[in-house]
Amino acid sequence: MQTYDVVVCGAGPAGAMAAAEAARSGLKVALLEKQVLPRHKTCGGGMPMTIQQFLWDLAPEAFVESNVTHMRHTWEFDDPYLGAINPEGVSHQLSLWMVQRSIFDQALAQRAVRAGAELRDGLAVRSLIPEADGVVVRAQGIKTGAEFTAKARYVIGADGANGVVVKATQLRQKRSIAIALEVEHPHTWGTGHADLRPEVVHLEYGAVKQGYAWIFPKGDHLNVGAGLFRPGKLDPRKDPTVRAELQQTICDYLTTMGVAYDRSQLRFHGHPLPTWSGKEPLHEGRILLVGDAAGLVNPLFGDGILHAVKSGHIAGQCLAEDAAQAYTQRIHREFAGNFDAALALAKVFYQWPGICYKYGVKYERSTRLATQLLCDDLHFTEMTERAMNRLKRSVGNHFFPAWNES
Structure with missing residues (x-):
């Protein structure tokens, strides 16, 4: 049986960051990944440029395919509003980065290797057995069938919402789950709608009830998707109509934007989004959860990459400092207040999206404010009350009972 200080299960952004942080401190780390890297990962692949503060030793040119500076918002594919992330007069420039997860995750995994972690890809974790002084991890090669058994002082679960670790x-x-469906569609820039440009993200709010759709620009293709959010309600995966609704929205978006496609050739990829639903323990004994496994997806926007990286950073630091029992408290200190405020706003937004679009999204400063929130340049705790007051002034003080109950 092999022995490690830390075994990280899952080599996505959260796991790779945790492995790098722990290994950099001198701990013996194994980073296990079920698939052989690089591998496809269903994800929109959008992230704020401020993630660079955690990836200081990686050149953005190695993984960034588009640098987004504008958002084009629509309601039922009409009533468009093109908002600038950096309107005239703004000195602090922000942007959103678009990546392919296969490339981005591979870059982070190799970064962990350079920090001293041992990467074992193509190795699926089958079981965990907690013991008094550690955790026994059993895994198996997905191609070779070879058995892998190791004992670690600590295990970090970075294998997603439905992973073996959790x-x-x-x-x-009790988990709050949103669901997303997407396609990767080849695209030649200069064709289709005039606003299909590498620097423009497209967001559609009226086509999906309690959700939104998007078009994210990549190097040679478009990531076109739709997501369903029902804050505080049942798992939408149990609704048999959801998949067809999201598929149709994606097709309608392609048609509206002048993108030719053959529906029989579209490959729809679905994935759950475990959104924040409130404070809860995120470590148990010698096992810590990070990223999607910990439910660290913003309940309003559905973004999770920056939060995954942050949680991996915190987990790695906790183990480096021999402070595993402080992990949940540190995660709550970093995320809870902000995500609680985002959840309160999400309950209002997804109940009255039309009103919020007219008086919120189309507000001249909203694109900038949304980007600041995504970049962690502004916190929901600072602006949620302001946003609600603006909506109340616009449509009447008593229109939003859900806000008063939240």
């Missing part, structure tokens, strides 16, 4: 604990028993 199932081996009593953590995350």
Whole structure:
């Protein structure tokens, strides 16, 4: 049996960051990944440029395919509003980066290797057995069938919302799940709608009830998707109509933007988004959860890459400092207040999206404010009350009972 200080299960952004931080401190780390890297990962692939502060030793040119400076908003594919992330007179320039997760995750995994972690890809974790002084991890090669058994002082679960690690604990028993569906469609820039440009993200709010759709520009293709958010309600995966609704929205978006496609050739990829639903324990004994496994997806926007990287950074630091029992408290200190405020706003936005679009999204400063929130340049705790007051002034003080109950 091999022995490690830390075994990280999952080599996405959260796991790779945790492995790098722990290994950099001198701990013996194994980073396990079920698939052989690089591998496709269903994800919109958008992230704020401020993620660079955690990836200081990686050149953005290695993984960034588009640098977004504008958002084009629509309601039921009409009533467009093109908003600048950096309107005239703004000195602090911000942008959103678009990446392919296969490239981005590979870059982060190799970064962890350079920090001293041992990468074992193509190795699927099968079981975890907690013991008094560690955790026994059993895994198997997906191609070779070879058995891998190791004992670690600590295990970091970075294998997603439905991963093996969280199932081996009593953590995350009640989860709030959103669902997203997307396609990767080849695109030649200069064709289709005039606003299809590498620097423009497209966001559509009326086509999906309690959700939104998007078009994210990549190097040679478009990531076109739709997501369903029902804050505080049942898992939408249990609704048999959801998949067809999201598929149709994606097709309608392609048609509206003048993108020719053959529906029979579209490959729809679905994935759950475990959104924040409130404070809860995120470590149990010697097992810590990060990223999607910990439910660290913003309940309003549905973004998770920056939060995954942050949680991996915190987990790695906790183990480096021999402070694993402080992990949940540190995660709550970093995320809870901001995400609680985002959740309160999400309950209003997804109940009255038309009103919020007219008086909120189309507000001249909203694109800038949304980007500041995504970049962690502004916190929901600072602006949620302001946003609600603006809506109340616009449509009447008593129109939003859900806000008063939240």
